[in-house]
Amino acid sequence: LPTTIPTLLWSPASKALTLSSYPPPTPTPSQHLIELHSTGLTRGELTWPEPNSCPHPIPGRDFAGIIVGSPPTPSPRPFRPGDRVYALTSFYRPGHARTYSVAETTELARMPATLDFHEAAAVPMSALSAWQGLFTKGGLTAEERSGENEGKSVLITGASGPVGLWALQLARWSGVRSVAVVRTGKEGLVSELGADEVVVYEEGGLREWGEGKVGVEVVFDCAGGKLLKEAWTVAKSGGKVVGIAEPPKDHCPTDGVKEDVKGEWFIVDQDGVMLEKITDLIDAGKVKPVVDSVWKLEEWGKAFDKVETGHPLGRVVVQV
Template sequence: MAASIPSSMLAVTHRPSNNNNKALALETLPVPVPAGPEEHLIRVHAVAITNGELRWPQPRQPADPVPGYDMAGTVAVAPPESPFPVGSKVYARTAFERQGSARTYSIALTGELGLMPRGINPAEAAAVPLSALTAWQALFVHGGFGEPAPAPSSGTGAPGTQGKSVLVTAAAGGVGMFAVQLARLAGVGRVVGTCGTTNVDFVRGLGAHEVLDYRAGPGYLAALGDERFDLVLDCVGGGTLAEAWKLAKSHGVVISVAEPAEAKRPASGVAEGVRTLWFIVEANSGQLGRITQFIEAGKLKTAIDSVYPFDEFEQAFAKAHSGHVRGKVVLGIADDV
């Protein structure tokens, strides 16, 4: 390991079984050492926090569980002939089975990394990979819609999208905001989003044809009348997911990124042939590269709800897990965020 890289670092750890009931803590841990032909050591600049990640099954890493799987940083150590050499500005969604990146240094694999889009800062970049990849895979891998044309061309329609419709719940959240934008870039004929009152204009600005305010009351979906959708992408779960089933048209699909949808299927009111699937987003450097092109072309934008300094990690995780954010909550690790 290069002499300029320290032997120890600060890291946020998540130990819910601690006797003092303080699950999150800032600890000093050894700097990880890259091993194998794919591993890069990344000097982390920023980490985006995903709502609910502290409730994911434990342990991720038995010895030192570190959260945070969306990051942006600079390559400090790279394997030979890597497309991301030392000094590259990168971002990534890293694998959930490894330690996360809420730490000064982290490990990312070649297949997880993308070059950080030009024109945005590390905090903005960290808010992209996990959410944008989830939306991409929901729409174009599992949802059956055709991918948008490569940037800068977009919005002209792709096979499997013209005349199609999609409903996105929590459209102002991390996954939802990218789903709305990507659906429009692919030429989906009708894109409807739901959100709270303060985010209606924001979601409309993302390109949604219609925006429904869930704070209008329990019957807010009645505004749709008899309209049904080819794809319902639910980012909320619970009762919202149960209602989502009734909004899919015959032989449509319900995709939930909050929880498996099958358990929420209502006993009645579901159209014939509606199917569902549950997936966990996969790291994909190629898809992330496509997303980067759209960001650099000004066709896709990210949003940050708030940025917290490293020593305010508890407040950052509490805000992210409140469920009421626009875009993502970001934890700044380096001083340049």
């Protein structure tokens, strides 16, 4: 292993990123050492508290790469040198905008055989957030065309974003009717990926859309703000508003919400076993990642501009 490797370091104090030469990580006895190929960027990640609480924060919360070293103790889910893997890793450790990194066995999954490294790096954070939003938190059933989901609907705000595009595809796979809320111009992609209905958002439009309707079982909010506030009004009685962008309860309007609607905010869990189910769905051609663009590590500035203000269609990926 080289003594230093190219590493993108974030300074929360000066709010600046610097591409530096920095020592590679030393795996703990439970960690794998991985030669990275690509990492995915996520809007807002530079200001999230957890990743920036570690001593040397590095952006890029998920990756795709090849195992180069494994823990000495055997594991029930072994990964060996040469295996192509991907993962979302703990927010309390440095990320993956560097050429070597580490991951726990519990975080790792086999990479889909049908994807290249850039496509694979676009998956873990977004697909796991969508799976947990719909099934773990939203209470919909995680099974192909499940009878349990018959007649149920989910409304997805921010449906053209990385997480929203996965939520649409997983809704289609599990037999849940989906309503995608998007800005004008993004109707085509969300329809292609499974939206049963598309609402082009204009202020007040969601309240209007919900008027006279029973409402949806689950609102999955991937946008926050005004859109989240209006989305409360389209959940049916006893339904749920599940959010990842901002805590739904902070945006509950004072009028127009049906009885017993619950708000739930969550932070995505790193879960290699769940990610491996997504691997299987990808290889079976049921779902797929959408990559907006791929940038070199030296182009980190442009890559972050694209994520934060460039309205990407799908995930922005950095080749490390």
